[in-house]
Amino acid sequence: MNTRIFLQISPERRGIILYTSVTVTGIRGLPLIQKGDDLPRLIIDKCALEDGDIICVASTIISKAKGYSRHLKDIVPGDRAMRIANSTDEDPRFIQVVLDQACDILIETPFTLTEVPCGHVGVRSGVDASNVEDGLIITLPPDPMYEAEEIRRELKTLTRKDCGVIVTDTCGRSFRRGQIGHAIGWSGMSAIRDFRGDSDLFGKTLEITEEAVVDEIAGFANLIMGESNNGVPVVLFRGIPEWSGHDALYFSPEEDIIRKALKKV
Template identity: 60%
Template sequence: MHIQVIPVEGLPIIHPGDLLTEMICERVTFEDGDILCLASSVYSKANGYIRKQDEIVASAEAVRIAQKTHEDPRFVQAILDETTDVILEDPFILSETVTGHVGVRAGVDHSNIEDGMIILLPPDPMGAAAGLQNEIARITGKEVRVIITDTCGRSFRRGQTGVAIGWSGMTAIRDFRGDHDLFGHVLEITEEAVVDEVAGFANFIMGESNNGVPAVVFRNCTRWTGHDNLHFNREEDIIRKALCKK
């Protein structure tokens, strides 16, 4: 069967308190096995994970880093508040969040939101995905897999792409180790980050400016087996080690 990609169109601007899952279910007819990709920014807005920049008091550390990045110290403070480890301070802040996600500015953003407001990543994106999956099952009776996406840059490559920060109903990694290639060779290291691949294509459909499509449904995607160890630990992450030596 061919994979179908279905943008969830017609969603209004989301505000805190909006019943986002119900709004999505009103606009798409789910089938068992579908994968819903949802932009983290929309989830965060609906659930109130936003801040007013004017209400943030910048610390001396935020002021110091802001002088390097040429950003508002209050915005930098919002980043530091979401950060467990700063990997780079300039030319941009690269940091790790409490969930283990490493990204520019800890995923804190002030695009696609009203002036003076800042969007944060969901504090528990795995729980967010599981909650959405349960809500969809309650409303529709369908078993739908869920991926919460964010936009992230890549080492060694220009441009941003969608990545998964939370998922439910599937493993992050499709593990081919022990399988065989077309020539019978045993695969020893191949682990496919399927949730990131799906999130990346969802981001292509969502767009990065004013498309107004924060949710995308994938239909007829095969199921796979694997594991959820998507993030390298500190001993495995050679890029992080190299950056921290600077």
């Protein structure tokens, strides 16, 4: 049985209906994903889509279906991986995969903080050894934006419905305990809802307010997906109003003051 949560939200942007109902449904019953599985077809076998729906898909099952994985037994760690693993008390072969996936290393220890080519910054390059067979390591899709677009396109071909797709991954946060869902790829919507130029309650013009809507949706999706053995890698959102904005979710290196500070450490 699928899990459903009903919400009432009050969007404040002009041109949007004042009250609307949002339904959040965890899609259960999907099989354990194997390389070569057709994710869009498996999804529509478990739910009926409507125009405007947003589908959140855990990056792990995309990586499994596409074969983005490595076997520990095939990995030979280099000197840097050995040095980091000695400090973090981790398997140096695992750390080697982390380094292989990264395009930039921001911190080596006490945990390895990296940037991957798609722009996402996270701990250990998003490399995951949970919910997979022993000895197998799952890596993030190398191009999550393409994966989101591909799933969206195939869902539309199969159903004739125009849906948005968000690829999610779980990440920790600075200054807070616990992991939450983040969007690492999206299609069919803008990442950022841009309030700049709007007025606040007192008529003041907003100059810097930008809302990372895809991350907010991904965070709620992760609540439904769970972090252990829930078996809910896909979540359906229905009734979220459209928004306008842009896709510059990641700061450029020139804008990112935190990155600059870490580089000086």
